[in-house]
Amino acid sequence: MRRLWLLFAQTVTVVLALYFVYTAVGRERPAPVRVQQMGSAEHPAAMLEAGPSKPPASAGGSYRAAAARAMPAVVNIITSKQPRRGKHPLLRDPFFKKFFGDRERDEDGDDESSLGSGVIVSAQGYILTNNHVVEAADEIEVVLADGRKAAAKLVGTDPETDLAVVKINLDKLPVIVLGQAEQAQVGDVVLAIGNPFGVGQTVTMGIISALGRNNLHINHFENFIQTDAAINFGNSGGALVDASGNLLGINSAIYSQTGGSVGIGFAIPVSTAKSVMEAIIKSGHVVRGWIGVESQEITPELAASFGLQRQSGAIIAGVVRNGPADKGGIKPGDILLSVDGKPVADTNSMLNLIAQLAPGGKAKMTVLRKNRETTLDITVGKRPASAK
Numbered sequence: 547m548r549r550l551w552l553l554f555a556q557t558v559t560v561v562l563a564l565y566f567v568y569t570a571v572g573r574e575r576p577a578p579v580r581v582q583q584m585g586s587a588e589h590p591a592a593m594l595e596a597g598p599s600k601p602p603a604s605a606g607g608s609y610r611a612a613a614a615r616a617m618p619a620v621v622n623i624i625t626s627k628q629p630r631r632g633k634h635p636l637l638r639d640p641f642f643k644k645f646f647g648d649r650e651r652d653e654d655g656d657d658e659s660s661l662g663s664g665v666i667v668s669a670q671g672y673i674l675t676n677n678h679v680v681e682a683a684d685e686i687e688v689v690l691a692d693g694r695k696a697a698a699k700l701v702g703t704d705p706e707t708d709l710a711v712v713k714i715n716l717d718k719l720p721v722i723v724l725g726q727a728e729q730a731q732v733g734d735v736v737l738a739i740g741n742p743f744g745v746g747q748t749v750t751m752g753i754i755s756a757l758g759r760n761n762l763h764i765n766h767f768e769n770f771i772q773t774d775a776a777i778n779f780g781n782s783g784g785a786l787v788d789a790s791g792n793l794l795g796i797n798s799a800i801y802s803q804t805g806g807s808v809g810i811g812f813a814i815p816v817s818t819a820k821s822v823m824e825a826i827i828k829s830g831h832v833v834r835g836w837i838g839v840e841s842q843e844i845t846p847e848l849a850a851s852f853g854l855q856r857q858s859g860a861i862i863a864g865v866v867r868n869g870p871a872d873k874g875g876i877k878p879g880d881i882l883l884s885v886d887g888k889p890v891a892d893t894n895s896m897l898n899l900i901a902q903l904a905p906g907g908k909a910k911m912t913v914l915r916k917n918r919e920t921t922l923d924i925t926v927g928k929r930p931a932s933a934k
Contacts, residue, residue: 615791618720625683663784675783725792740784777811835903836929838869
């Protein structure tokens with residue numbers, strides 16, 4: 547019996563020793579490592595040889611995916627203007643430059659070069675920018691985010707919306723995706739991309755502060771997106787994009803008493819920019835309807851004076867003699883209520899509705915005259931070209 551117990555004890559001891567040895571060896575053996583990049587479905591063995599992956603979707607407050615999507619299509623625009631008169635000989639003298647610097651201005655004080663931004667909206671090389679960026683330029687050069695440069699041709703301008711289209715001839719151009727400005731809401735996050743002060747491509751972030759801003763006396767046709775994303779000198783013509791990197795507007799102006807950003811910037815909605823661009827590409831300019839009237843807003847005081855029960859519409863303050871409105875029977879003092887069945891809310895609404903009419907066609911316009919509504923047939927004219 548004692549011999550059997552001894553044999554059992556020895557067997558148990560050997561088994562326990564083998565178990566401890568196996569456990570120790572297993573702990574020292576390294577576990578297999580799997581390398582995989584975020585968002586990739588490729589085989590792990592191929593990950594170390596793969597090129598740069600696409601940026602991950604925005605997470606944790608980062609908008610790097612939106613910025614990476616939009617930045618390649620935003621360009622730097624360098625314009626130059628030939629001096630109207632030759633430089634004074636002293637400006638070329640090294641001794642003069644030592645004390646007064648190399649003054650790159652003509653004798654009228656005009657800058658010979660300036661900076662702005664633009665957005666590539668077509669693989670054919672069409673670029674949207676502001677009219678004020680290129681309007682006085684003799685030469686236009688475009689610098690892409692990847693470092694490529696190209697001379698640009700001015701396709702056309704529209705001073706009344708402060709938009710312009712230029713074109714470059716390069717292959718494999720990055721093109722921005724057009725967004726839906728009509729779906730934007732106050733509070734949405736937006737990014738402003740451009741080249742402020744010539745420091746290089748820069749992205750700033752903010753929110754949409756207001757929609758449909760008008761009566762700012764910046765352009766003739768105004769329907770601005772207001773944002774608090776920092777916009778500075780050189781950002782003009784650059785992109786305002788949503789949190790997915792889609793184009794919402796073309797950065798155009800800021801409100802500032804110092805010349806720097808104070809958090810009130812204005813962008814032209816992409817819907818307006820698209821229609822202007824298509825018209826410029828088609829005919830070199832934008833054709834708008836015109837009836838030849840001057841209008842005035844209906845204020846509470848005017849409504850009381852005229853005995854009006856409404857405060858919507860536009861008061862016709864003046865009519866161009868022998869113009870379309872005059873020939874159609876519209877008179878000063880009439881209140882324009884609708885254009886082709888579309889209600890007129892105010893003077894800005896009236897201007898936009900009439901501008902959308904095709905010159906040469908007829909439009910029904912309802913006016914309020916002596917508290918009676920009258921519908922008139924007006925033959926629409928072509929809006930005369932005007933400087934900004």
